[in-house]
Amino acid sequence: MNHDENNPDLQTFIEPGLEARLVAAVLGETSAFENAELDRLATEKPELAIFKRRIEAVHGLVGHAVRPEQAPLRLAPERRAKILQAIGATPARVPGGDTNMPILLALAEARRKRRKKWIWGSSLAASVTLASFLTLSAFQKNYMRSTEKVALNNARQLETRANQYLMETDRMKSVTTADSLRVNEPQAVQAPADDIIQLQPFQIEKKQSLTSKLRKALTSPASPAESADMSFSRVDAPSRTEMSVVAGEGDNFAAAPAAVGGAASASAWKIGQDNNAFLAPKQKEFGVKGATSPMNRSFGIADQERRSAAKPVVAADAYGKTDARDVRGLLQALPGSTAKREAAPAPDQTALGPMPKDQGVVENEIVVMSPHTVEAAREGGYAAASSLAGSRTQSEQLQLSPFSVSSSRSGRRSPTRVASRPPLADTAAVDINDNFLFDAKANTEGSALRAEEGLGLSAAAMDEQLSQQKAAATPPPPTPAEAPNGEIRAAKEAVSTFSLHVSDVSFRLAQAALARGETPDPARIRPEEFYNAFDYGDPAPTAADKISSRIEQAAHPLLQQRNLVRIAVKVGATGRGASQPLHLTVLLDTSGSMEREDRIASVRRALDVLASLLGANDRVTLIGFSRQPHLLAEQLPGNQAANLSAFAANTPYTGGTNLEEALKLAGQLARRHQSAAAQNRIVLITDGAANLGNADPAQLAKMIEALRQQGIAFDACGVGTDGLDDSILEALTRKGDGRYYVLDSAADADAGFARQLAGAFRPAAENVKVQVRFNPARVGSYRLIGFEQHRLREEDFRNDKVDAAELAAEEAAVALYQVEVLPQGEGEVGEVFVRFRDAAGSNMVERSWTIRHEPQAKAFDRATPTMQLAGTAALMAEKLRGGDSANLIELSDLAPVVNSLRGQYSTDVRVQELVTMFERMRRRAGK
């Protein structure tokens, strides 16, 4: 089996057992340990890697082949008609004359009659067969009763019915739209269309006074048949549509093509009644075909689909100029119609969302503009689809992640989703920019506002309220779970401001957790610390510039109509000179847990590195702490700092962790030795959570903040990755404007660690704030990925009293935005402002760069490696963080890019770690 004459690489024999293990690894059956082992083997023997890649490829293909298709393709309507006609007759009927397409027969009177007979025959046969093994739901019986009533009405109601057809017509249109756009439950949408098509013949036929038995036989199979078919594929409605087109050739069925064509006006319908104008419905039929087939041909190319969504609706509108008001009136007048048609397939549709939502279909859908009701198509869908920016209702725009936005346009599920979401999303929308400003004063106010917004206030009213709330400037803090998902509309809030805080701890912790075979704690995932964990090789600024920037864009790999924008800034090499002394207070955790050999080694190494960075003018104070803090060394000159690790080594490690007491002492000592000319910092080295004294993070944060206000910064170094109280340390360093890093093993305390320490000790830029001003004429909405805890208010950007993060010399920092760029918009995407205090000159520096509009943003898999790296890291973080949008991130979609990263950054350890993490994530996900 192993040889293939065309491919020499296949001829290598692989031991069958090993092969099976590789397959098991691809299928996600193996443990992390086993995977690592196999990876190791694969690097030794390239043929294993080749084999694995091949199996992975097949694995992906089989996955595709087995999975139900996302956007089924269909033959052209006339072809389908022909096939169905041919096979529909099998084998009971001789398919004589079937070769002619029904459409060609439209004008031939004699043939029409024959055809009509045939249709009766075949639909009878079909219905009898179907009825024999499918039951009719009670619901549909009701439905029939109501339609019977309609049918029995007098000529005035013919008018009504004509309108009804128009409605159906538009409904069909929207169905078509929905169908081609999306994907998940097309059956649901198509089914109602089915019903109605079957209904039309039935009603008219009533006029012809056929026996009711026949009627029943004819109508009843409609839904069972479709439900049966739907079970197997989602493609049904069109086929029935074709049947009805055929039926339309019968004298009595002029109305049916009208419904099918979806474009017939009331007059056309009437003419159809007179049997004289078959051309009209036929033409309409072609009209539909024209509208639908291009859509069918879109193979999931997101942008185009979305844009073309407008077309069918427009067409529908052009044909049927019924007043929306009338239609709604009709809907109300015919209670059986909307709700029941919607609900009719319910019993067969397990996959559907909760049905009760559909009962409220009239109200709901105006808001969400799901395309499958008449109002939606007319009022909402029409306008909304034609302009991406403006017309979506406020609440939707704010609250939904792009995933849900697009699906609510097209999806039946949307009412449900929207109904369940508003409180959450509005919070995000309002608060996202003011994230970390704790003050719950307006809490009640805010929630009242939110409730109202949920009810769908007008955009103007919301504007007002939003600005009021802004003025109050005290929005309630969102929980982290809510904030990440919200996009912000540029029209509402065009400015995004945050403190450019660089760390990689979250990445390191997640990596360690995955390596242990655990799922990383979602609360510890901070996307900005993922994509800032890498060196992107961004260009350094010239000496005069102090800071440089690189901005690049690419299409979002997963979201439609979204671009990723990577904004990288890099500080110049001229940091604070070594001339400025450093006054360092090191707080060393000496609790029992630190006694582990690897941790002692890590700490010793860390202290050595630290000592190596200090000069004669620097002073170090070392405090060990467990239950009680004790001073180990005070004001040690930097050139004697090599003794630090010796001091640490002589300290017994025992007892709990009383961080509060330790901080107090450190604060006292730091203040005692504080010097305005020096850089004053406290560095905490710990391996775990504070468990004695006051361990309340808020309390501790206050202490840190107070110290910071007195000019003392606070850094934290976590030792080991398990048991680390990540959130506390992160929050403390944020308050202290310091660094946060982890030291997992002694080997970690390498050049990178030294650089981080040096960066912490010699910041080149302080108070680094970034403000991005988006151009609402070009940007629909945007989202800053990560930095949830570092966001600032717009006005604080130039308020230098508001603290922000530091950057070291030659340090780069990256921010990643997800931006909806409007293709028909105007101008550039926006501007980036960076403001910081130049540590060398101690004056504030502000720079700005333009984010240019790139009409043809590169596809993600063709983007620059740096862009791919940042995007992949961010998406992985979001996936790990979980939540709604995470479910939509398919790791397998990222696999090709990750593979290319593997090659691109073959020597970059960090990136290789990311690749390994990615593989572990995939295995954990069982893919």
Place this chain on the structure above:
Amino acid sequence: MEPLAFQSVPLPSSSGSTADTAASPAIKRDAQTLAALFQSEESGLLRFAIGLIGRRMVAEDLVQETFLRLHQVWDQVENPRGWLYRSLRNLALNHLRDHARETEFDEATQPAQSDPAPEMLGQMEAIGMVKMLLAEMTEEDRKLIRLKYHENLKYQAISQRTGISVGNVGYRLHHLLKGLADTLRRAGIEGSRR
């Protein structure tokens, strides 16, 4: 081997009607079955054909032709699904052979705007091939694939479902996938794209 098209297209919502159909094998060969086959395979076949030919119009021609031919020989075909894919592929290859040297002015064979980009074709062809090969597998093998890929079960769970030992599940899936990989390779499909 029971080549019922339904069984290889298990969708979650199909429980009711699949059971019905399975319960009445006597009528499985009637028009509805062929119609159902059409419904379920139309899209996959069309993709396959487009993947092979690259022209939507021609592909539609071929798919239509395939179904009409199946209709003719319906009674003799044991595995209609596999037959469809195999025949379609043969038709497509014939078409390519016959038209290879023609300068095409025919509208139908001109690349239309809506035809997919060349890089998509390979993928579509590959998936179609896999579908064909899956359809031609024995029912037992297909069941394994289904449990693994559709229901996303672990070896362990598959073993419980089928009564096959865990080791054997692994062995068989290994050989199934490997067989697929080798066949695809021989057919000239790299399949490395996803």
